[in-house]
Amino acid sequence: MAAFLLIHGAWHDERCWELLVPELAARGHAVHTLTLPGHWTRGLPSYQISLRRYGHAICAAARQIGEPVTLVGHSMGGMAISRAAEMQPTLFDQLVYLTAYLPRMNRWTRMRSLVLSDETTQLWPAVRTDWLRFRAHINPDLATETFYHDCPKDLADQAVGRLCSQSGLPIVEFARITDKGAGSRPMSYIECLQDRVISPELQKRMQTHAAFKNVLTLDSSHSPFLSQPAALAEMLHGIVGGRVSKHKIASSRHAKLAERKGVGFPPLAEAKAG
Numbered sequence: 001m002a003a004f005l006l007i008h009g010a011w012h013d014e015r016c017w018e019l020l021v022p023e024l025a026a027r028g029h030a031v032h033t034l035t036l037p038g039h040w041t042r043g044l045p046s047y048q049i050s051l052r053r054y055g056h057a058i059c060a061a062a063r064q065i066g067e068p069v070t071l072v073g074h075s076m077g078g079m080a081i082s083r084a085a086e087m088q089p090t091l092f093d094q095l096v097y098l099t100a101y102l103p104r105m106n107r108w109t110r111m112r113s114l115v116l117s118d119e120t121t122q123l124w125p126a127v128r129t130d131w132l133r134f135r136a137h138i139n140p141d142l143a144t145e146t147f148y149h150d151c152p153k154d155l156a157d158q159a160v161g162r163l164c165s166q167s168g169l170p171i172v173e174f175a176r177i178t179d180k181g182a183g184s185r186p187m188s189y190i191e192c193l194q195d196r197v198i199s200p201e202l203q204k205r206m207q208t209h210a211a212f213k214n215v216l217t218l219d220s221s222h223s224p225f226l227s228q229p230a231a232l233a234e235m236l237h238g239i240v241g242g243r244v245s246k247h248k249i250a251s252s253r254h255a256k257l258a259e260r261k262g263v264g265f266p267p268l269a270e271a272k273a274g
Contacts, residue, residue: 002070002093002240003030005062009075009100010166011138013039016074016159020225023233029240032069034061036080040164046134049167051175055083059091068093070240075197075222076166078102079111079175085182086175094186094213096239097206098232099195099222104209105183108174114202115171122146122196135165146196150221159226177210188214188239190224190232197222214239 004024006017014033024031037057038049058080062069071092073081078100085092103109115121126142129135138146140160148156177183189212191203207215216235218224224232 001028001237003032003065003067004236004240005032005034005058005065005069005071007034007058007071007073007077007081008036008039009073009077010171011136011163012074013162013164015162016223017225019155019229020233023229024236027233027237029237030065032061032065034058036077038167046167046169049169051079051083051170051173054080054170055087058084059088062088062091070094070096070236072096072098072236073100074098074225075100076111076170079170082177082182083175085185086177087181089181089184092185094188094239095182096236097187097189098224099190099192099198099203101198102206102209103175103177105177105211106179108176109209110174111171114206117205118199118202120199120201129168130165134168136168136171137165138163147222148226149196150194151223151226155226159223183210186213188212188216190216190218190235192218192220192222192224194220195222 006014006020008014008016013035017033021031021033034057037053038044038046058071062071068090069092071081071085071094073096078097079102081095082102085095101111101114115123123146126139126146128137128139130137140163143160143163144156148159151159187210189207191200191207193200195203218228218231218235220228
């Protein structure tokens with residue numbers, strides 16, 4: 001039915017989508033993933049890992065797919081997909097922001113400013129900054145409670161083990177969306193009510209940054225692709241099929257009962273672009 005290109009957030013790579021991919025495929029969609037430059041990539045200094053480089057990588061992946069794709073960005077990935085859609089909007093059928101940061105329409109915005117404006121975020125205690133290398137790391141002792149508190153323990157533990165360092169440049173760079181760029185594509189926002197990284201209050205404020213066709217709600221943590229892959233897939237399926245309830249809420253407490261028990265990630269493998 002549709003071609004999806006899934007873009008992860010900071011400190012993650014494309015393996016975070018491994019439970020969501022088969023759920024979307026089972027609904028008839030072609031699903032593609034990408035590990036952004038500098039995530040588990042050696043030899044690339046932080047000052048070369050920028051939103052522009054992210055945007056070029058996303059556009060290259062979309063061109064390789066060969067048809068307009070539905071671009072999904074999670075967390076910092078929202079800034080990355082915005083940059084890509086500003087570069088070449090015709091490569092993308094629509095944009096989906098999954099509890100994601102996004103710039104303001106026609107106004108230069110930094111992700112750092114958005115994070116600093118979030119009065120109730122629990123992200124900062126978990127972040128360790130290496131100022132010499134201009135990179136940030138996540139304290140593994142705090143990662144589960146910050147990113148994965150509603151996920152099964154085995155999935156959360158494995159996800160923590162996959163976290164990588166993050167270049168600081170994409171976080172402090174200015175970005176914007178315009179009417180002729182990302183703003184020319186239909187846009188949807190999926191908010192997560194239990195998010196401890198991007199508070200629901202900030203998510204609501206960012207929904208005023210652009211004209212969203214759909215705003216949907218999951219009762220989940222920052223990582224619904226792990227805690228509620230089936231519910232998230234159904235939401236994305238509805239977005240591309242035009243059958244979206246604007247106030248649909250999926251509860252993580254009920255979703256856990258429906259998800260596969262004891263499901264772990266496939267064996268750890270070298271991350272590579274999908």
